[in-house]
Amino acid sequence: xxxxxxxxxxxxxxxxxxxxxxxxxxxxxxxxxxxxxxxxxxxxxxxxxxxxxxxxxxxxxxxxxxxxxxxxxxxxxxxxxxxxxxxxxxxxxxxxxxxxxxxxxxxxxxxxxxxxxxxxxxxxxxxxxxxxxxxxxxxxxxxxxxxxxxxxxxxxxxxxxxxxxxxxxxxxxxxxxxxxxxxxxxxxxxxxxxxxxxxxxxxxxxxxxxxxxxxxxxxxxxxxxxxxxxxxxxxxxxxxxxxxxxxxxxxxxxxxxxxxxxxxxxxxxxxxxxxxxxxxxxxxxxxxxxxxxxxxxxxxxx
Amino acid sequence: xxxxxxxxxxxxxxxxxxxxxxxxxxxxxxxxxxxxxxxxxxxxxxxxxxxxxxxxxxxxxxxxxxxxxxxxxxxxxxxxxxxxxxxxxxxxxxxxxxxxxxxxxxxxxxxxxxxxxxxxxxxxxxxxxxxxxxxxxxxxxxxxxxxxxxxxxxxxxxxxxxxxxxxxxxxxxxxxxxxxxxxxxxxxxxxxxxxxxxxxxxxxxxxxxxxxxxxxxxxxxxxxxxxxxxxxxxxxxxxxxxxxxxxxxxxxxxxxxxxxxxxxxxxxxxxxxxxxxxxxxxxxxxxxxxxxxxxxxxxxxxxxxxxxxxxxxxxxxxxxxxxxxxxxxxxxxxxxxxxxxxxxxxxxxxxxxxxxxxxxxxxxxxxxxxxxxxxxxxxxxxxxxxxxxxxxxxxxxxxxxxxxxxxxxxxxxxxxxxxxxxxxxxxxxxxxxxxx
Numbered sequence: 001x002x003x004x005x006x007x008x009x010x011x012x013x014x015x016x017x018x019x020x021x022x023x024x025x026x027x028x029x030x031x032x033x034x035x036x037x038x039x040x041x042x043x044x045x046x047x048x049x050x051x052x053x054x055x056x057x058x059x060x061x062x063x064x065x066x067x068x069x070x071x072x073x074x075x076x077x078x079x080x081x082x083x084x085x086x087x088x089x090x091x092x093x094x095x096x097x098x099x100x101x102x103x104x105x106x107x108x109x110x111x112x113x114x115x116x117x118x119x120x121x122x123x124x125x126x127x128x129x130x131x132x133x134x135x136x137x138x139x140x141x142x143x144x145x146x147x148x149x150x151x152x153x154x155x156x157x158x159x160x161x162x163x164x165x166x167x168x169x170x171x172x173x174x175x176x177x178x179x180x181x182x183x184x185x186x187x188x189x190x191x192x193x194x195x196x197x198x199x200x201x202x203x204x205x206x207x208x209x210x211x212x213x214x215x216x217x218x219x220x221x222x223x224x225x226x227x228x229x230x231x232x233x234x235x236x237x238x239x240x241x242x243x244x245x246x247x248x249x250x251x252x253x254x255x256x257x258x259x260x261x262x263x264x265x266x267x268x269x270x271x272x273x274x275x276x277x278x279x280x281x282x283x284x285x286x287x288x289x290x291x292x293x294x295x296x297x298x299x300x301x302x
Numbered sequence: 303x304x305x306x307x308x309x310x311x312x313x314x315x316x317x318x319x320x321x322x323x324x325x326x327x328x329x330x331x332x333x334x335x336x337x338x339x340x341x342x343x344x345x346x347x348x349x350x351x352x353x354x355x356x357x358x359x360x361x362x363x364x365x366x367x368x369x370x371x372x373x374x375x376x377x378x379x380x381x382x383x384x385x386x387x388x389x390x391x392x393x394x395x396x397x398x399x400x401x402x403x404x405x406x407x408x409x410x411x412x413x414x415x416x417x418x419x420x421x422x423x424x425x426x427x428x429x430x431x432x433x434x435x436x437x438x439x440x441x442x443x444x445x446x447x448x449x450x451x452x453x454x455x456x457x458x459x460x461x462x463x464x465x466x467x468x469x470x471x472x473x474x475x476x477x478x479x480x481x482x483x484x485x486x487x488x489x490x491x492x493x494x495x496x497x498x499x500x501x502x503x504x505x506x507x508x509x510x511x512x513x514x515x516x517x518x519x520x521x522x523x524x525x526x527x528x529x530x531x532x533x534x535x536x537x538x539x540x541x542x543x544x545x546x547x548x549x550x551x552x553x554x555x556x557x558x559x560x561x562x563x564x565x566x567x568x569x570x571x572x573x574x575x576x577x578x579x580x581x582x583x584x585x586x587x588x589x590x591x592x593x594x595x596x597x598x599x600x601x602x603x604x605x606x607x608x609x610x611x612x613x614x615x616x617x618x619x620x621x622x623x624x625x626x627x628x629x630x631x632x633x634x635x636x637x638x639x640x641x642x643x644x645x646x647x648x649x650x651x652x653x654x655x656x657x658x659x660x661x662x663x664x665x666x667x668x669x670x671x672x673x674x675x676x677x678x679x680x681x682x683x684x685x686x687x688x689x690x691x692x693x694x695x696x697x698x699x700x701x702x703x704x705x706x707x708x709x710x711x712x713x714x715x716x717x718x719x720x721x722x723x724x725x726x727x728x729x730x731x732x733x734x735x736x737x738x
Contacts, residue, residue: 016620084496086627092469236661240467240654241640243620246631257650279618300511300618 004029015299019276023064027071031149034068039153044133048143055213058229063210064269069146069168073197073204077249080198088199090206095251098206099215099267106209113137138175143209145169168193201249205269215266228289231268231275235260237283244274244284255284262287303422312423315397316351319425323349323585326592333595334527334567338560340553341530347537348584354540355427358387362431367490370432372417372447373440374609375462375641379619379633380483382543383502384490390539391429392610393417394583398425399707405450411678412707413583414443418450428540429455434489436482438462440645441681458485466638466646479634496626503619503629509543512550513615519557520604521666524566526557528575528603529591535611536584567602568595571734573726574604574667578659578689579674580682581610589712590674590703593719599727605666607659609643616640644681655685656692663698670699670726672719677704699726 004025037047051062063070080087090098116136117126129135133144148168170186177185196203217223233255245256254265255274275284278296285295303311327345331337346353362368369381370391381388398419399412405422406415420426429435434456439445448457460482463471487494516534519525534553538546560566575594582588594601606612617640621632642655662668671693675682686702693700701722705715 081623081625084625086625087623236657236664239617239640239642239658240648241617241620242467242472242635243632246635247620247622273622277620277622279620298511298514300507300514 015301016277019272019294023271024074026065027074030066031068031071034147035149035151035153038149043131044141044144045131051210052213055210056217056226059214059227060211060269061229063205064271067146068149069204070202073202076194076197077201087201090200090251092253095206101207102209102212105207106212109139109142113140142169142172145172146208205250211266218264218266229270230287231255231263232285232287233258233260233263234283237280239280243277243279247273247277249273308423312425315395315423315425318397319395319585320349320351326585326588329592329596330527330529334530336565336567337530338553338556340549340556343549344534344537347541348533350585351427358389358431361387367433368431369434369436369486370428371436372444373438374614375438375440375460375637376436377479377482377633377637379499379502379506380486380494382505383494383498384486384492386486386490389428389432391426391432391435392581392583393420393426394585394587395420395425396586396707396709398423409678411443412676414447416707417447421451421454434458436460440643458482462638464647465649466641467648467650472635472638475638476631476634479630483630496624496629499626499629500624503621503633505543507618509538509547510615510618512547512554515554516550517612519554519561523561524568524570524572524602525560527567527595529588529595532591532603532606532611533584535614538614568600571730572600572602573669573723573730575601575670575672575726576605576607576662576666576668577603577672577674578607580676580679581608583610587707589705590672590715590719593716594672594723597720597723599723601723601726604668605662607642607662613642644685656689659689668698669730670701670722672722673700673702675704677706699729
């Protein structure tokens with residue numbers, strides 16, 4: 001792990017890519033970690049709560065650095081870049097409205113299991129089923145969909161020597177389908193998510209429900225202290241060159257629009273691409289609890 | 303005017319200009335006796351009728367195209383990618399302005415009048431050699447200048463929107479850049495491929511790096527006089543980019559060595575002045591920098607906000623993915639959005655120039671600002687009120703100076719500048735606790 005980190009910091013000469021490579025490394029390491037997580041019996045509901053709670057404090061750090069689905073989308077973007085195909089930037093109004101979709105998705109996924117939990121008198125050990133997300137809570141596992149590593153440590157269809165191939169959301173889609181529709185729906189899901197993030201960077205992230213907790217916190221004035229990981233901009237150094245807006249994979253405009261100080265946004269996944277590409281020293285900073293751990297620098301000094 | 307008269311005028315002014323150029327350099331050398339030796343290269347390049355004219359002529363004879371531009375919005379990266387020679391053709395000569403007076407009123411911007419006069423008598427080698435001139439109609443003067451020049455030269459207009467950060471403006475500007483790319487390809491016969499464009503962008507990024515190094519050295523110490531640094535910055539508008547970068551890097555190496563040895567070009571207690579305003583073109587319009595750095599008490603021009611100086615290479619092109627479309631977007635955005643030119647206003651307050659000035663004042667420890675305009679420039683003159691209000695709040699002295707393309711007001715300007723420098727010097731010494 002340390003060797004990998006060393007290799008990245010020493011070998012990668014290109015100043016405008018160092019953080020991106022570091023992030024890919026962390027994403028792969030997280031993927032391996034999650035694979036081993038799956039081999040333990042876990043209270044899945046705890047995993048869910050941890051992710052949502054962590055987001056309140058760390059912003060969408062999980063999305064940018066840990067989420068395996070994010071890694072796969074980044075990988076597909078890399079394939080696109082190697083083929084020298086340009087990305088499709090969504091028009092700003094469309095992007096901003098897609099954000100709203102995640103609240104709808106969240107409610108649609110959340111409500112039925114909770115209603116069933118209270119309305120189903122026959123199901124015993126209700127709290128146990130809630131912790132393990134089984135029984136009437138099974139649909140909630142769809143919220144854990146992004147955590148699916150491509151290989152899971154148990155035998156299933158498409159299995160080999162105790163492991164099987166998997167993909168985010170596929171197992172949940174199987175729960176909702178039957179017969180020929182299992183294959184059709186799985187194929188459609190994979191095709192749509194792969195296809196869409198080929199042209200639109202990190203397409204799923206723009207309406208993934210994970211960012212909801214920070215979205216809500218940003219709107220509550222009494223909880224402004226909660227997010228301790230932010231981007232921060234020094235207004236005087238900003239020349240409004242627009243590089244941060246253009247390179248952002250999620251097309252976040254708040255970094256460009258806001259006039260200095262901590263950037264409040266529920267879309268930023270802290271991938272630090274904007275800070276990496278900002279050419280003015282000390283203009284964009286990434287702060288953790290007030291301390292800067294990365295800031296923009298004169299990357300011309302390659 | 304007859305052909306003979308034109309030729310006579312040209313030769314007279316050319317001879318006079320050569321004298322002015324060598325005088326300028328002599329004055330700069332006198333102020334700074336331990337001027338770095340590498341400045342010799344820039345002094346040679348400063349002769350606009352010398353080596354560079356010959357080089358461009360040779361390249362042109364080999365089939366390369368020369369594309370002149372009147373303003374910093376011209377996408378130089380595209381010109382370089384098409385293997386053409388970019389050269390700035392705004393006039394810095396005082397005398398041709400009188401010729402320009404015959405065609406346009408005296409109230410018009412002196413730079414415009416001078417460029418017209420320069421074309422009339424064929425004075426500027428770069429203007430004459432240009433196969434085509436890119437003219438962004440950023441102000442009224444520039445708009446009509448293009449028309450007047452189009453009688454004798456091929457002019458390509460490159461419209462910049464007046465509001466720079468609207469989404470619609472960016473769409474328009476990108477279309478203009480795409481159209482300009484096609485025109486350049488048509489003229490040169492060279493297709494601007496992604497590979498060529500990448501090479502051009504990286505070349506200019508290296509030039510930006512050299513330039514930033516020079517700025518970083520000026521930030522901390524008076525190791526080079528402002529006039530020398532301004533000449534170095536402006537030289538890239540006619541010089542070969544690669545060679546300029548090499549020489550500037552060598553200059554920075556020497557200057558960084560001097561910083562370690564504390565070999566200053568002037569006393570660290572000299573007031574540090576920043577000039578902001580309309581561009582100051584070499585050779586004649588060096589009037590005010592001379593006066594500031596030869597005044598008693600002497601000032602040091604530590605930074606400037608001039609598109610003929612510190613603004614040229616400050617903003618690099620930031621490319622995300624090296625695909626053709628992203629590179630073109632990056633080039634377009636660099637020229638439009640990072641610009642601090644008052645020809646723009648913005649959708650949200652237009653504070654870019656003010657922020658830039660404030661950042662410079664902090665980073666370069668500027669003691670006073672000279673707000674310079676050529677008479678007739680509405681855009682710069684009208685921004686003065688806002689800039690003054692903010693600098694007054696920060697307690698930074700700012701002095702408004704407007705002048706013309708003439709030598710007749712040198713005496714008057716000298717008095718005014720010396721008064722300003724005296725005031726600054728007193729302030730500086732008092733704040734540092736030393737004797738004025």
